[in-house]
Amino acid sequence: MLALFFDRIGWPTSLPTSEKGSFIKSVLREKLKALEEFSASDSLPLRPGVEKFIDDALGEGVPLAILAAYGRNGEKISRSIAMKLGPERISKIKIVGNVEVEESFYGQLVLGKGVTSGLDEQLVREAQKAASAEKQRIAEKVASILKLSVDITASERLSLTLNVHNLHTSLKEYCLILTLSLLPALTR
Numbered sequence: 354m355l356a357l358f359f360d361r362i363g364w365p366t367s368l369p370t371s372e373k374g375s376f377i378k379s380v381l382r383e384k385l386k387a388l389e390e391f392s393a394s395d396s397l398p399l400r401p402g403v404e405k406f407i408d409d410a411l412g413e414g415v416p417l418a419i420l421a422a423y424g425r426n427g428e429k430i431s432r433s434i435a436m437k438l439g440p441e442r443i444s445k446i447k448i449v450g451n452v453e454v455e456e457s458f459y460g461q462l463v464l465g466k467g468v469t470s471g472l473d474e475q476l477v478r479e480a481q482k483a484a485s486a487e488k489q490r491i492a493e494k495v496a497s498i499l500k501l502s503v504d505i506t507a508s509e510r511l512s513l514t515l516n517v518h519n520l521h522t523s524l525k526e527y528c529l530i531l532t533l534s535l536l537p538a539l540t541r
Contacts, residue, residue, distance in 0.1 A: 355380060393429040399437050407438065411445050421450040 355377050368376055391397055410417055421431035428450055435443045454460045 389430070393433045395433065395436070397433075399434070404438070404442070407442055407446075411442070416447070417445070418447040418449050421448050 356373070359373075359377075364373065365376075407417065419431050419434060421427045431448055431450070435446075435448065438446070
């Protein structure tokens with residue numbers, strides 16, 4: 354989309370054609386950084402109706418969780434959301450972060466930490482392959498629901514791994530998971 358934007362309005366005149374790809378990556382990196390900082394700031398309010406929605410869910414006894422391990426600044430953004438929800442609400446909501454994910458048996462198995470001593474190495478490799486296939490399947494399913502394309506790169510592997518473990522850990526106990534959807538929609 355960014356390339357189409359610059360194709361339409363014009364590229365910076367000092368930018369060589371061969372550097373368009375790196376320029377777009379740089380702009381996207383800066384945009385992501387600004388979005389993460391803005392999302393975690395106190396100036397961004399919760400979406401209208403979120404507090405009532407959460408109160409209704411808690412009133413009905415629906416367990417709630419906030420996924421904090423989904424991205425680089427997930428913990429920071431989750432803290433910001435927790436502050437906005439207030440201590441009474443947040444005391445009833447589970448925040449699932451990197452620590453919970455890494456300490457879960459599922460996380461240890463897939464990340465290959467702490468479970469190899471009693472298992473045959475081949476079993477561990479097969480479990481990791483199965484987990485990778487499951488991650489890809491889940492990513493593709495979510496992408497199709499959201500009408501997105503899935504492009505998993507090597508640099509994103511740990512982040513994706515933690516996201517899948519985080520989701521799996523949360524889904525075992527919680528019916529409703531809250532993430533950045535609590536924040537107002539931002540122009541992309």
